[in-house]
Amino acid sequence: LTVGIVGLGLIGGSFAKSAKEFGHTVLGFDLSEQTYLEAKLFSTVDGVLDNASLGKCEVVLIALYPSAAVRYIQEHLAYFKKGGFVIDCCGIKRVVCDAVQSIADENGFMFIGGHPMAGTQFTGFKHSRSTLFKNAPIILTPPDSVSSDILMLERLKQFFIGLGFGSVIFTSPSEHDKMIAYTSQLAHILSSAYIKSPSAMGHKGFSAGSYKDMTRVARLNEDMWTELFMDNRDYLSAELGILIDNLTEYKSVVDSGDKAALHTLLREGKEIKERVERS
Amino acid sequence: LTVGIVGLGLIGGSFAKSAKEFGHTVLGFDLSEQTYLEAKLFSTVDGVLDNASLGKCEVVLIALYPSAAVRYIQEHLAYFKKGGFVIDCCGIKRVVCDAVQSIADENGFMFIGGHPMAGTQFTGFKHSRSTLFKNAPIILTPPDSVSSDILMLERLKQFFIGLGFGSVIFTSPSEHDKMIAYTSQLAHILSSAYIKSPSAMGHKGFSAGSYKDMTRVARLNEDMWTELFMDNRDYLSAELGILIDNLTEYKSVVDSGDKAALHTLLREGKEIKERVERS
Numbered sequence: 229l230t231v232g233i234v235g236l237g238l239i240g241g242s243f244a245k246s247a248k249e250f251g252h253t254v255l256g257f258d259l260s261e262q263t264y265l266e267a268k269l270f271s272t273v274d275g276v277l278d279n280a281s282l283g284k285c286e287v288v289l290i291a292l293y294p295s296a297a298v299r300y301i302q303e304h305l306a307y308f309k310k311g312g313f314v315i316d317c318c319g320i321k322r323v324v325c326d327a328v329q330s331i332a333d334e335n336g337f338m339f340i341g342g343h344p345m346a347g348t349q350f351t352g353f354k355h356s357r358s359t360l361f362k363n364a365p366i367i368l369t370p371p372d373s374v375s376s377d378i379l380m381l382e383r384l385k386q387f388f389i390g391l392g393f394g395s396v397i398f399t400s401p402s403e404h405d406k407m408i409a410y411t412s413q414l415a416h417i418l419s420s421a422y423i424k425s426p427s428a429m430g431h432k433g434f435s436a437g438s439y440k441d442m443t444r445v446a447r448l449n450e451d452m453w454t455e456l457f458m459d460n461r462d463y464l465s466a467e468l469g470i471l472i473d474n475l476t477e478y479k480s481v482v483d484s485g486d487k488a489a490l491h492t493l494l495r496e497g498k499e500i501k502e503r504v505e506r507s
Numbered sequence: 508l509t510v511g512i513v514g515l516g517l518i519g520g521s522f523a524k525s526a527k528e529f530g531h532t533v534l535g536f537d538l539s540e541q542t543y544l545e546a547k548l549f550s551t552v553d554g555v556l557d558n559a560s561l562g563k564c565e566v567v568l569i570a571l572y573p574s575a576a577v578r579y580i581q582e583h584l585a586y587f588k589k590g591g592f593v594i595d596c597c598g599i600k601r602v603v604c605d606a607v608q609s610i611a612d613e614n615g616f617m618f619i620g621g622h623p624m625a626g627t628q629f630t631g632f633k634h635s636r637s638t639l640f641k642n643a644p645i646i647l648t649p650p651d652s653v654s655s656d657i658l659m660l661e662r663l664k665q666f667f668i669g670l671g672f673g674s675v676i677f678t679s680p681s682e683h684d685k686m687i688a689y690t691s692q693l694a695h696i697l698s699s700a701y702i703k704s705p706s707a708m709g710h711k712g713f714s715a716g717s718y719k720d721m722t723r724v725a726r727l728n729e730d731m732w733t734e735l736f737m738d739n740r741d742y743l744s745a746e747l748g749i750l751i752d753n754l755t756e757y758k759s760v761v762d763s764g765d766k767a768a769l770h771t772l773l774r775e776g777k778e779i780k781e782r783v784e785r786s
Contacts, residue, residue, distance in 0.1 A: 345715045365712040397712040407713035410706035415717035418697070420776030421753035425746060427689035428783050433644040433676040434686035436624045438694035441720035446780035450773035454766055461761055467704060468758040472751055474700040479747040482740055487733055494729035497699030501725035504707050 229387075230255065232277040232285035234300055236267050239317050239344060240291030241356025244272045246391040249358045255281050263353050282307040287387065289342075291317045293455050298327045301339070308337040313384070315342040319408065319452075321369050321401035323459045329371050340384065341369035341401055343408070344393070349447045363394035369401045409463035414471060416453060417464075419446040508666075509534065511556040511564035513579055515546050518596050518623060519570030520635025523551045525670040528637045534560050542632050561586040566666065568621075570596045572734050577606045580618070587616040592663070594621040598687065598731075600648050600680035602738045608650050619663065620648035620680055622687070623672070628726045642673035648680045688742035693750060695732060696743075698725040 231247045233240045236258040244267060247254050256273035258264045267273045275281065282288065282304060290297045297316045308314055314337050318324050321341040332339030346364035348355060366388050374380050375398065385396040423446040431439065457464055481489045510526045512519045515537040523546060526533050535552035537543045546552045554560065561567065561583060569576045576595045587593055593616050597603050600620040611618035625643035627634060645667050653659050654677065664675040702725040710718065736743055760768045 345713065347715060364715070367713065395712060404713070407706060407709060410704055411710050411714040411718040414701075414704075415721045417757050418701070418721065418754070419717070420773055421750060421757055422693075422697070423776050423779045423783065424753050425689055425693075425749050427686060427746065428779060429786060430686060431690050431783065432786065433674060434624065434646065434683070435690040436626060436643070438698070438724045439690040441723060442694045442697065443780060443783075444720060445717045446776045447784075448773060448777060450770050450777060453773055454770045457761060457769060458764065458766055461764065465758060465761050467706065468754060468761065470704050471700060472754050472758065474703045475697070475747060475751050475754070478696050478700055479744060479751065482736060482744050482747065485737065485740065487737055490736060491729050491733045494699055494727060494732055497702050497725045498727060498729060500702045500707060501722060504702065504710065504722075505726075507708060507711060 229286045230284045232282060232288040235291035236263050236353050237291060238351050238356050241353040242360035243289050245356060245358035246361060248272060250390050255285060266353060279307045283309050285309055286312050288314045289317060293452055294318045294320060294324050294459055297324055301328045305331060305335045310336040313338050313340055315340045317342055317344055319343060319456045320459045321404045325369060325401040338374055343367045349445050351449050362392045365395045365397055366393045367397045367399060367404055369399060369404055405460050406463045409460055409467045413457060413460060413464050414467045416445050416448055419443055508565045509563045511561060511567040514570040515542050515632050516570060517630050517635050520632040521639035522568050524635060524637035525640060527551060529669050534564060545632060558586045562588050564588055565591050567593045568596060572731055573597045573599060573603050573738055574734060576603055580607045584610060584614045589615040592617050592619055594619045596621055596623055598622060598735045599738045600683045604648055604680040617653055622646045628724050630728050641671045644674045644676055645672045646676045646678060646683055648678060648683055684739050685742045688739055688746045692736060692739060692743050693746045695724050695727055698722055
């Protein structure tokens with residue numbers, strides 16, 4: 229296939245590298261000409277993705293922030309290949325899908341919301357790699373017109389499995405955003421809040437694996453995450469509320485000195501963890 | 508040296524294995540005869556640690572819960588080698604050191620509070636391994652009589668470096684307990700609270716590395732941690748309060764929709780993380 233990739237950062241760059249490895253022809257675009265030239269120099273892309281070459285791409289992957297992804301699609305409606313797939317890679321799906329789903333139908337291409345569940349605390353093309361998605365899940369939120377077409381879903385699945393993904397999950401934008409508020413967004417806020425204790429500066433030598441795990445993603449890209457969090461305020465706020473309530477319950481029990489109650493809270497947590505892992 | 512090890516679980520078993528690898532003679536004891544026999548069968552211990560053989564041990568490591576460690580020391584005062592080291596491995600230090608430091612002096616052995624900064628979410632002898640402490644720090648809280656003796660500190664340091672530790676940190680029981688409330692205890696409570704969202708059961712396919720990191724240690728030993736948390740209530744409660752306040756600040760900003768304020772909170776967190784890593 230000819231695959232177009234818009235945005236050659238960590239995610240777009242990794243898509244380009246894995247698509248090349250699979251044997252696809254890759255056309256790329258980045259706002260930074262230097263990034264594009266670097267990708268070209270390393271043969272990560274075969275050529276430039278522009279208004280003319282967009283029409284050759286059976287698949288276009290858009291690896292930009294949500295607002296920029298929406299803008300890119302709105303500005304290139306006439307150039308996408310008729311009947312081709314246009315797939316974004318944003319961490320939230322409702323705002324993107326709501327903005328472009330119907331105009332995609334009107335303009336004869338298939339828009340699919342996408343979210344590859346992989347990343348690192350580092351950003352940019354220099355950290356991208358062909359193995360970033362290896363065995364990871366990718367979540368897709370196709371519109372009804374695609375969901376009802378088994379052959380179309382199978383084509384999408386095979387495309388991503390070919391790039392190294394371990395599984396393809398089809399769901400709705402709303403269900404995606406609800407789950408992602410818990411599994412990813414809450415974890416990032418928590419990591420950022422955790423590092424703000426005055427004790428953080430003295431931790432050296434006093435930390436084991438659990439501390440490192442808790443604070444790893446505090447090193448985040450605040451531009452991107454501000455946008456992702458604000459676009460998912462309802463679900464994120466609900467998860468934050470649940471976590472704060474639960475922590476407050478542990479604190480009350482610690483303060484009261486009630487050993488049996490603390491033991492119960494911890495045992496319940498362990499049992500849920502075990503149940504979740506078995507599921 | 509002849510090293511006595513009391514309690515052959517994850518920590519005691521790992522000490523036994525690394526001490527054997529280094530070439531020490533290892534005498535062991537466990538309340539479970541089956542665990543002792545297993546350790547003997549695998550040549551992890553050379554023989555049994557009892558009232559008679561305790562007196563041969565230049566170093567005795569006590570890898571029990573805090574209350575059991577204190578009790579063991581109180582019940583074996585007469586049997587420890589005069590001038591020998593007795594070192595506990597508990598995750599909190601004030602309650603242990605306060606209970607036994609002075610009776611150690613009176614009975615002619617040197618008690619040193621110890622806390623190896625390594626572990627896993629699994630427990631028991633079958634998970635112990637000689638490499639558990641490789642490059643990890645160990646924290647020691649020696650009394651003034653030992654702290655003022657550079658040669659004695661050097662002997663202690665060389666003993667633990669010989670077992671594979673990367674560094675030996677000398678501090679006070681109180682400073683230890685304050686830091687550990689933040690770096691380890693808070694992380695465990697948080698992991699346990701995090702898994703309690705109703706969203707946890709549906710996470711499959713929606714989780715990346717950050718979620719796994721946040722919930723890893725929810726699978727904890729609730730008997731041990733209840734005791735550790737309750738013995739460190741003052742410092743732990745303070746850290747929980749700080750974290751809840753910080754999370755509440757993030758939630759307020761998310762709820763208000765103030766993008767600039769959220770961006771600032773996230774940038775501050777990233778900068779602290781970077782400063783902590785450089786320190």
